[in-house]
Amino acid sequence: MDDSVQKIGIVGSGSWATAMIKMLGDNEAKKEVLWWIRKEEDLEYVRAYGHNPNYLSAVQLQVKDKNLFSAARSVIQGADIVVLNTPSAYLKDALKDVTAADFEGKVVVSAIKGIIPDDNLIVGEYLSKYYHIPLSQVVVVGGPCHAEEVSSEKLSYLTIAAKDSTNAELVAGLLRNRYINTIISADVFGVEYGAVLKNIYALAGGICHGLGYGDNFLAVLVSNAIREMHTCVNAIDPGVDRDINASAYLGDLLVTAYSQFSRNRTFGHMIGKGYTVQSAQLEMNMVAEGYYASACIQNIIQRYALEMPICNMVYQILYNRQPAAAEVRKLATKLT
Incomplete structure (x- = not known):
């Protein structure tokens, strides 16, 4: 990865999204993290105290005030790499104001371990069908890894799967730190299913x-x-x-x-x-x-x-x- 500052947008505010914010904060690569938090009161709490009030609340979060957003579209438009990290059942609602153009040219990461209800599609397939995102731009983050152990910095492993190995290495390099090891895979569908x-x-x-x-x-x-x-x-x-x-x-x-x-x-x-x-x-x-x-x-x-x-x-x-x-x-x- 070059020395440019990557802007990473996190869409989601649950335990796994919070754990990912922590991973990114403890990674030494140059980056800027943007975070969508669904509830305005939770956003204000994070802004005031630097903790998620509902999930992994003991974790100190390293996100600048100006990079906290209550609109998912703002995060996606401002990011180079978009990480989707909501429960699968809530993804449609999170992206309701987002257009295909907002994703254009971006690496899109699925950290969602579920199928989109009603559509019966994994996230990569859903993004391809409704937002016209090429599968070559999609990266999947797999386990085995629990958010609670990430919060206590227990040694953990993530599998980063992508058809484009450059994108896989890019995402792996941003998540890897002293307690997170990464494994690269080309099996996007296998890891997600x-x-x-x-x-x-x-x-x-x-x-x-x-x-x-x-x-x-x-x-x-x-x-x-x-x-x-x-x-x-x-x-x-x-x-x-x-x-x-x-x-x-x-x-x-x-x-x-x-x-x-x-x-x-x-x-x-x-x-x-x-x-x-x-x-x-x-x-x-x-x-x-x-x-x-x-x-x-x-x-x-x-x-x-x-x-x-x-x-x-x-x-x-x-x-x-x-x-x-x-x-x-x-x-x-x-x-x-």
């Missing part, structure tokens, strides 16, 4: 744990899940020489299925304990992407006629209101 699927599998693990199943069963569930993920991703994007045991796939699945910080596992655990979907959503302060992804992936399962019993189980419980205990018992007969 893998991130979607692992949330569903973590939710499945949480359901099973909530029902009283133990670590032995969860290990079998996860080993079946990675094979199911491989089947799905290869059907969607065949002919790619991907290692499903790499960090972006297996690693991200493991941390999401097992970690105390996993909101998808937590959501699933609540469902297993008997919460309704609505009551679990109300009690959680963060979005569980696996809930929305479960419905979207059903369309892909049907389109490609795939055998994906774990995803089917989660869908039956969440959307068809089937009893969790009975569905897990049926799934248990299919695991190997």
Whole structure:
């Protein structure tokens, strides 16, 4: 990367967006960070105190007052690199005033681990279809990495995937710091769909744990899940020489299925304990992407006629209101 100052726009103000602001602040490259914060009162709090009042609130954030915006379009227009970091279900609303021309010539980074509801498109596909952004300009940030561990500066790894390796290296260089290592990948679709699927599998693990199943069963569930993920991703994007045991796939699945910080596992655990979907959503302060992804992936399962019993189980419980205990018992007969 040359010595010019890169302007990086962050669209989103949740825990992962806040963690990314911290990563960028602790990186030594020349840059200027612009940040869209949805709620005006939260923006004013960050401006006054340098902390996000709702997410990772202990983290000191290094963003200049003049670079805090309540309009996403202002951030996108002013940035060289745009990082989209909202829950997938809220992306349309965040971009409602944004035009294709606002993205023109920019590197656009998806740090969203979900599918756009109703459209059933991953973020890269959605940007290409509605904003005419070439896939060569899209970069995907994958895991395994929890925002909470970033906030405490625990050594973590990000997978940066792009069809254009120059763009991947550019983004990796801006996020890499003393506690963040980066891995470069060319498998844009695999990394993005893998991130979607692992949330569903973590939710499945949480359901099973909530029902009283133990670590032995969860290990079998996860080993079946990675094979199911491989089947799905290869059907969607065949002919790619991907290692499903790499960090972006297996690693991200493991941390999401097992970690105390996993909101998808937590959501699933609540469902297993008997919460309704609505009551679990109300009690959680963060979005569980696996809930929305479960419905979207059903369309892909049907389109490609795939055998994906774990995803089917989660869908039956969440959307068809089937009893969790009975569905897990049926799934248990299919695991190997």
